[in-house]
Amino acid sequence: MKKIKPWKMMLLATMAVSLFTACSSQDKTATTTSEPVTTKEETKTNTPPDPLGKYADLVTVTEVLGYNPPEDPRTPQGIKPEENAYFKDLKEMLNIEVKYKWTVPSSQFEQKFSLAMASADLPDILELDPKNFEKLKNQDMLADLTDAYKQYASPALKKYMESDGGFAMKTFESDGKQLAIPAFEDPFLSSQQLWIRKDWLDNLNLQAPKTIDELEKVAEAFVKNDPDKNGKNDTYGIAAQKNLFFWGFDLRGFFNGFGAYPSIGDNQSAWIKDSEGKLIPGLIQPEVKAALGKLQSWYQNGILDKEFALKDENKSVEDITAGKVGISYGEWWYPNWPLNLNMDKDPKANWIAVQIPGLEGPGNTLVPKIRSSKLFAVNKKMKNPEAAIKMINFYIEMGNKKYMDQNKAEKGYVYNWFNPRIYNPAQIDTIYTEVNKALDANQTEITLDDENYKNVADVFKATKDFLSGDTSTASRGVNWGQYFSRAAKDGGWGMTRQLKESKAYVNNEFYGIPVASQVEKGTQLDKLMQESFTKIIMGAPLDEFDKFVASWKSLGGDQITQEVNEWYTKQATK
Amino acid sequence: MRHKQSISRKLFIVFNTLLLALITVLSVIPFIHLLSISLSSNTAASAGEVRLWPVGFSFDSYVYLGEKVEFFRSLWVSVKRVVLGTIVNLFLVFITAYPLSKSNDRFKFRTPYVWFFAITMFFGGGLIPTYILVKNTGLIDSIWALILPGALNVWNMVLMLNFFRSIPKELDEAATIDGAGHWIILWKIYLPVSLPSIATIGLFTIVGHWNAWFDGILYLNSPDKYPLQTYLSTLIMSMNAQMSSISIEQIKAMENLSEKTLKTAQIFMGALPIMIVYPFLQKYFVKGIIVGSVKE
Numbered sequence: 001m002k003k004i005k006p007w008k009m010m011l012l013a014t015m016a017v018s019l020f021t022a023c024s025s026q027d028k029t030a031t032t033t034s035e036p037v038t039t040k041e042e043t044k045t046n047t048p049p050d051p052l053g054k055y056a057d058l059v060t061v062t063e064v065l066g067y068n069p070p071e072d073p074r075t076p077q078g079i080k081p082e083e084n085a086y087f088k089d090l091k092e093m094l095n096i097e098v099k100y101k102w103t104v105p106s107s108q109f110e111q112k113f114s115l116a117m118a119s120a121d122l123p124d125i126l127e128l129d130p131k132n133f134e135k136l137k138n139q140d141m142l143a144d145l146t147d148a149y150k151q152y153a154s155p156a157l158k159k160y161m162e163s164d165g166g167f168a169m170k171t172f173e174s175d176g177k178q179l180a181i182p183a184f185e186d187p188f189l190s191s192q193q194l195w196i197r198k199d200w201l202d203n204l205n206l207q208a209p210k211t212i213d214e215l216e217k218v219a220e221a222f223v224k225n226d227p228d229k230n231g232k233n234d235t236y237g238i239a240a241q242k243n244l245f246f247w248g249f250d251l252r253g254f255f256n257g258f259g260a261y262p263s264i265g266d267n268q269s270a271w272i273k274d275s276e277g278k279l280i281p282g283l284i285q286p287e288v289k290a291a292l293g294k295l296q297s298w299y300q301n302g303i304l305d306k307e308f309a310l311k312d313e314n315k316s317v318e319d320i321t322a323g324k325v326g327i328s329y330g331e332w333w334y335p336n337w338p339l340n341l342n343m344d345k346d347p348k349a350n351w352i353a354v355q356i357p358g359l360e361g362p363g364n365t366l367v368p369k370i371r372s373s374k375l376f377a378v379n380k381k382m383k384n385p386e387a388a389i390k391m392i393n394f395y396i397e398m399g400n401k402k403y404m405d406q407n408k409a410e411k412g413y414v415y416n417w418f419n420p421r422i423y424n425p426a427q428i429d430t431i432y433t434e435v436n437k438a439l440d441a442n443q444t445e446i447t448l449d450d451e452n453y454k455n456v457a458d459v460f461k462a463t464k465d466f467l468s469g470d471t472s473t474a475s476r477g478v479n480w481g482q483y484f485s486r487a488a489k490d491g492g493w494g495m496t497r498q499l500k501e502s503k504a505y506v507n508n509e510f511y512g513i514p515v516a517s518q519v520e521k522g523t524q525l526d527k528l529m530q531e532s533f534t535k536i537i538m539g540a541p542l543d544e545f546d547k548f549v550a551s552w553k554s555l556g557g558d559q560i561t562q563e564v565n566e567w568y569t570k571q572a573t574k
Numbered sequence: 575m576r577h578k579q580s581i582s583r584k585l586f587i588v589f590n591t592l593l594l595a596l597i598t599v600l601s602v603i604p605f606i607h608l609l610s611i612s613l614s615s616n617t618a619a620s621a622g623e624v625r626l627w628p629v630g631f632s633f634d635s636y637v638y639l640g641e642k643v644e645f646f647r648s649l650w651v652s653v654k655r656v657v658l659g660t661i662v663n664l665f666l667v668f669i670t671a672y673p674l675s676k677s678n679d680r681f682k683f684r685t686p687y688v689w690f691f692a693i694t695m696f697f698g699g700g701l702i703p704t705y706i707l708v709k710n711t712g713l714i715d716s717i718w719a720l721i722l723p724g725a726l727n728v729w730n731m732v733l734m735l736n737f738f739r740s741i742p743k744e745l746d747e748a749a750t751i752d753g754a755g756h757w758i759i760l761w762k763i764y765l766p767v768s769l770p771s772i773a774t775i776g777l778f779t780i781v782g783h784w785n786a787w788f789d790g791i792l793y794l795n796s797p798d799k800y801p802l803q804t805y806l807s808t809l810i811m812s813m814n815a816q817m818s819s820i821s822i823e824q825i826k827a828m829e830n831l832s833e834k835t836l837k838t839a840q841i842f843m844g845a846l847p848i849m850i851v852y853p854f855l856q857k858y859f860v861k862g863i864i865v866g867s868v869k870e
Contacts, residue, residue, distance in 0.1 A: 067797070069808070071827050078643030080798050102715075102795030105808035112791065118702045119709060185821060247820045318622030333820070337828040338620075345617045373821065416823060427822065481829065 049386070051154035051393045055095040059387050062099050062123040064116065066109025067417055072409030085412035090394055096387055124382040125391070127419055128180065128375055130513045133172065136377070137179055143378040144177040148386035154393035156424075156451050163425050168370055171511070181392065183422050184372035186429065190264065191505060192253030192365040193495050194357065195334050197326035198350040200227035208354045212257055212294065215327075215357040219303045222326050237303030239320060239328035241311045243267065244533055249316035251295070253329030253356045256506075257363040258294070260287035264368050264508050267526040268518065269557075271510035271564055279509050279568050281561055282366075283529065284549045292545060295537045309534050321345060329356065332428070332492030335484035344477035351484075353495040355504060364504045369511040376420035388420060395421045399451040407454065427455060428486055428493050435460050435487040463487050512571060515563035521556030528552060605845065612636070612839035619834040635839040645840055647798055648805035651717065652784060655801050659721045659783040664776055666726040667734050672760050674731075675738035691728050701792075708793055719793035720786070720801065727782075730775045737771040738764065773858035777851075784848050806844050809837050 065081055081103050090096050101123045104112045113132065116122055128136065136142050153161070161169050164184070172180040194215075196208060201218070204225050209215035219237030221227065227235055244251050245263035255262050261282035264270045269283035282288075298304050305311065305319075319325045321341040328334070332353075339351045355362035376392070378385045395418055398407055407413050415421065424430060434448050434456045446457045462482035465473060473479075484491040499505055514522065532548040606626050611619050615630030623629050639645060670691070678684050699707070704723065713719040741764065749759050765772075790804030797808065820828075 068827055077641060078647070080796065082796075100796070103797055104791055104795075105797070107808070108791045115702060115705050115792070119706050121709075189822070315622070318620070321617075322621035322623060331820075333822075333825045336825050340829070341617070341620050345621055416827070423822070478829070 049151035051152050051157075051390065052093060052397060053390070054093065055384075055387075057095070058091075059094075059096045059384050060099055061096055061125060061382075061384075061387055061391070062101050063125050063419055064101050064113070064123045064127075065103040065417060065419065066106035066113075066127070067103050068106050070409070070414045071416055072414075074408075074410040075414055076410065076412055079412055079414065081414075081417045083412065084414050084417045086395075086398070086415070086418045089398070089406075090391065094387075094390055094394060096391065122379050124379050125388050125420060126377045126379060128377055129373060130375070133180055133375060133377060134513050137174060141380055142179045143380045143382060143385045144179065145181065145378060145385055145389070146176070146178045148378075148389050149178055149181070152386045152389040152393070154396065156396045157389075157392055157422065160396075160422060160424055164370075168372055168425075171370065172375060180375040180377040181389075181420070181422060182372045182375040183420075184370060184425050185423070185427075186425055187368045187371045188496050188500050188505075189333075189428065190331060190371055191367050191496050191499050192256055192329055192331065192356055193353045193492070193499070194253060194355070195328050195330055195339065195351055195353055197227070198352045199348050200326045203227055203229055208352065209357045210354075210362055211357050212359055215257075216294075216298070216303070219298070219327060220301065223302050227326060228323055234324060236305045236319075236325055237298065237327060239316045239325045240304050240308040241313055241316045242309050242530075242534070243313075244530070246313065248330055248334075249313050249320075249328055251329060253365065254295070255288065255291045256365050257356045257358045258287045258291040259359070259363065260285060260291050261366045261506055261508070262288050264366060267529065268514075268522055269560075270366060270508040271568075272506060273509055279561070279565050281557065282508075284552055284557070289542065289545045292533060292536045293542050296539065296542065299537050300539070304537070309538065317341075323349065332496045333485050335492055336481040336486075339484075340475075340477035340481035342477075343480055344475050347476075352490065353492055355495065355499065362504065364506050365499060366508055367505045368508045376422070392420050392422050396424075396451045399454045401449050401453040401457075404454060404457070424452060424455075427452070429497070431456050431459050431486045432493050432497070435463055436489070439463070439487075459483070459486050509568065509572070510564055512567050515560060515567060517556055517559040517563055521560065525552060525556060525560075528555065605842070605849075608838050608842045608845075612835055612842050614835060616833065616835050619838075632835075635833075635835040638836055639839050639843065642836075642840075644797075644805060645802075645843075648800050648802045651799060652802035655717060655720055656780055656783045658717070659725075660776060660779045662721055662725050663727060663730070663779045664772060667731045667775060668765075668772070669760070670726060671731050671734035671738055672756075672764065675735045691726075691731065695728050705792060714793055715795040715799065717799070720783075720789050723789070727779070730778060733775060734768070734771060737768060741767060770858045773855050777855045780851060781848060802844050806841055809840065 067081055070079065082098075082100055087098050090098065101116075101121070102112065117132070117135070122141070126132075126136070126142075133142075161181070168182045168184040169178065172178065172182055194209075196218070198208075200222060201208060204221050204227055206218050206221060207214070209218050222235055223237045224233075226233065238254075239249050240251055241249050245265050245267050246252075247265050250265070252263065252265060261270050261272050262285075263283060269281035271279040272282050274280045295304065299306070299308075305325075316325075316328070317338045320328060320338050323342060323346050334353075335351065342349050342351075356365060357363060376388065378388045382388075397403075430452050434446065434452070438446055438460055446453065446460050448456055459482050462474065462479045465471070466476065466479035466483045469476070471479070486493050488494055528548065528551060532544055536542060536544050603626070607624075610626055610628045611624045612635050613628040613631055613633070614624045615632050616634075618624055618629035673681055674684060674688055674691075676684065698704075708714060708719055708723055713722060745763055745767070746759060749763055754762070785803055787801070787803035787807045790800050791807070794800055794804070797805070800808070
């Protein structure tokens with residue numbers, strides 16, 4: 001080996017490096033080849049379409065799966081996706097068999113799916129995000145589901161799809177053809193509230209804050225006055241992490257309190273309506289500057305963690321669990337996770353939700369128009385597109401009471417491996433109403449008998465267990481999490497309902513797929529925003545914000561604004 | 575050979591030892607951290623309280639790991655992959671390097687052949703073409719998809735080639751005079767002489783195969799065929815950081831996700847075999863290359 005001369009070594013090393021980089025930069029550039037689709041057979045049956053009718057001959061459906069491990073710890077060990085008990089029932093009830101072309105961990109799904117699109121090797125039923133939907137739509141690869149939906153959709157499915165006035169369905173229609181069935185949720189699930197530790201407030205004799213100024217006093221006390229009474233100076237004020245706008249433990253709610261609506265959570269600008277009915281980017285409005293100014297002073301006096309710019313969401317979760325921080329902006333589900341971890345670790349801990357503090361009294365939260373990231377479509381080559389609709393019917397049907405003894409994780413039912421699955425968009429609200437109805441009437445069991453039974457019954461049991469202190473099925477924290485996020489009147493969803501009723505919200509008006517210039521410039525603008533905002537919070541002069549606005553506009557922001565407004569006048573379903 | 579212990583030399587030894595000790599500690603700390611998390615209670619681990627010593631000592635995660643079918647299934651796949659892959663790699667490297675180490679007058683088209691191999695070091699087909707190639711050759715979803723693409727590592731081949739060149743020509747010539755052909759020279763002379771470099775390249779290959787995870791995700795279509803590292807990657811990357819909102823289903827997943835101790839136990843066990851292999855192969859690194867075969 002001593003014969004290799006140094007220069008040769010270096011040359012080889014550079015070659016090797018260039019080889020790797022060359023490989024990794026090429027993965028997204030390949031274009032998709034589409035095969036012409038000519039055959040579209042219709043299965044003619046003389047009997048009227050039955051949403052759960054059994055096929056006379058076995059129908060084989062191919063799918064692909066981006067999977068997570070089974071979520072329920074009671075699921076049998078070592079079970080494989082194709083052994084899912086749902087499939088056994090599906091075959092018995094509908095005579096449909098599901099074959100996986102491949103399965104891949106969900107974090108790699110995106111990449112593997114683009115490979116499959118590039119090699120034109122797509123399954124019958126497709127789980128898509130809006131971006132891939134648009135691609136396949138433009139290549140004419142998607143089957144028309146209009147008739148299949150009309151004839152075969154079960155009453156429950158139709159009810160779900162009409163629950164928002166058909167708004168979501170319409171988004172995935174093209175030339176009068178229904179090309180996909182969207183899985184969407186109540187947009188209000190995204191609304192922000194302030195989670196705060198009640199036991200800390202009580203320790204310090206403080207009231208829950210209603211304005212930013214009050215919040216500042218509380219947060220300051222949480223930093224300096226030893227709210228957990230452990231004699232150590234080990235707490236800080238408000239949870240924050242390097243992503244200012246994210247799906248959790250971020251500062252969306254804080255900005256909303258200032259009447260600023262910078263982002264819905266994806267670091268791209270949110271779009272609000274101005275007085276003339278045009279859409280303006282929330283990210284560059286003057287209110288954002290005021291909010292940043294406040295954050296800057298909070299960073300200085302220790303209300304924000306000095307290391308927030310180095311933390312990700314996992315670190316925030318650790319701090320909440322460990323009892324280092326007692327205030328966090330977030331959505332209705334926090335009790336479910338991670339507040340339950342904190343409750344289990346510290347029996348004294350007690351969290352409450354309040355409306356986000358504003359400049360004068362409680363503020364308004366930003367709410368999207370539509371909350372959907374996934375939809376189901378059918379390959380144009382598939383012979384029985386209605387099978388997909390029937391499978392959705394089947395999944396909804398399995399929530400009914402009569403299947404409850406069977407449909408359990410320990411018997412091999414893994415719901416997150418079954419596709420296509422559509423939920424009741426008003427699932428959480430149904431749970432809230434039904435559980436409270438049963439509680440008020442002092443029932444011992446849920447009397448509801450429709451497809452929501454399982455979801456309602458699960459929360460009802462957790463609520464009962466929590467209120468009676470029963471920890472035989474789950475820990476106190478887990479039971480509380482179910483109860484306080486979904487059923488409690490002053491809890492996560494209870495608070496969200498109040499926001500909705502008192503109209504304490506502002507809509508993000510843009511809900512289409514990203515416009516062309518967003519795709520092109522979005523990442524760069526996102527980076528610019530992250531850098532400028534973090535710098536300002538950490539002490540750069542506040543006027544940097546004006547510089548940021550100028551660069552944002554010239555680097556593509558103006559173009560995006562124009563394209564978004566074009567979309568708004570032409571395509572938005574108003 | 576005894577050095578005179580001058581002051582500067584003593585100083586050098588002290589600093590050298592300290593520096594090496596520091597580097598050692600820095601490399602060991604992550605493993606100790608992992609080990610302590612895996613031996614801690616779940617609440618302490620999810621609150622991030624564990625540093626270098628377990629908090630709330632518990633063996634639970636290892637007991638649970640013992641029942642985890644997925645872990646052992648993928649461990650077995652990894653073992654198969656390492657054994658098969660290393661044999662195939664070493665064999666190909668060995669028989670390719672031999673002719674290419676000969677001079678141009680003994681092997682006429684040597685230069686074009688060398689370029690043929692070298693060119694793959696500059697240019698790669700890219701992810702999608704490679705995927706299509708693997709798919710169309712029918713390797714998809716079998717363990718050979720992890721072994722055959724990249725079965726000949728050109729880098730290792732060049733190492734081997736240069737090592738062959740450092741073997742004195744006299745050995746070769748002596749064998750030829752005694753009537754040995756290329757096969758005999760290759761297997762009876764070159765093989766025993768090059769054991770140290772085979773060990774080196776073998777170690778690279780073993781570590782490479784053991785650590786590779788991405789090809790498993792690309793080419794294997796069901797998780798029960800995943801090698802260990804691919805399986806481990808599914809554990810630690812189950813949350814997509816790109817999303818802007820979290821669905822009800824993902825919240826349920828989060829609620830059940832907090833088995834941090836079990837994850838670290840698996841990661842630790844995954845790293846253990848390769849840490850054990852190292853010391854056994856290491857002695858070949860230090861050994862002299864060719865000892866006393868020829869006197870010049």
